[in-house]
Amino acid sequence: MVLQGILETEIEIMAPAAKFFNIFRNQNHHIPNISDSIHAIELHEGDWETPGSVKQWTYTLDGNTPLSVKETVEEVDEQNKRVKFNCFEGEVLNEFKSFKSTVQVTPKDGEGSLVKWTIEFEKLNEDIPSPDAYLELVQKLTKDIDDHLVKP
Incomplete structure (x- = not known):
């Protein structure tokens, strides 16, 4: 079993890329x-x-017990509307040696945007499952922000 991995998801949204990125x-x-x-x-x-x-x-x-994580922004790429986060403290590091996430927003032709999330991780051992729940969290977060940005 592999200890390092990458999870990705792409989500179409209605909000403009600049607003979501901000x-x-x-x-x-x-x-x-x-x-x-x-x-x-x-x-x-x-x-x-x-x-x-x-x-x-x-x-x-x-919907379980509240968790916390401390993070720093490693990189902001204004031109490509990309932000890279590095988690360095919190419950997520009970299972992962490293945990980073990147969000990038690309305008679509016409209306809306495409949001791409990438989660890079290294497990502490082979018995730990992939962090799929975090991918689900960023998908929900993306939808919530999109709904907020496009509501009248």
Whole structure:
């Protein structure tokens, strides 16, 4: 069994790419008001926009007990509307040696956008399942944000 892996998903949304990207680029603090899967995002170091700033997210997977993770933004690519996060503390690291996620938003011809999430991980051992619940979380989060951005 492989210890390292990558999960990906692509989701079509109706919101413009720039608006969706800005939520992850510099408006994280709005997400708990948009999605019931994310309960809080607290700034611990830096600011909401600068790579390297530390934020703690409180969230639930599958409606279970609240979990938390501290992350930093490793990279922001304005031109390609991509943000890469590195998780460095929290329950997710009880099972994974490393856990990174990337969100990229691409405008579609006409209306809407395509959101691509990539989760890169390294398991602590072979008995740990792939982090499919995290892929489901980002899919739900994407839908919640899209609904919020396109509602009249």
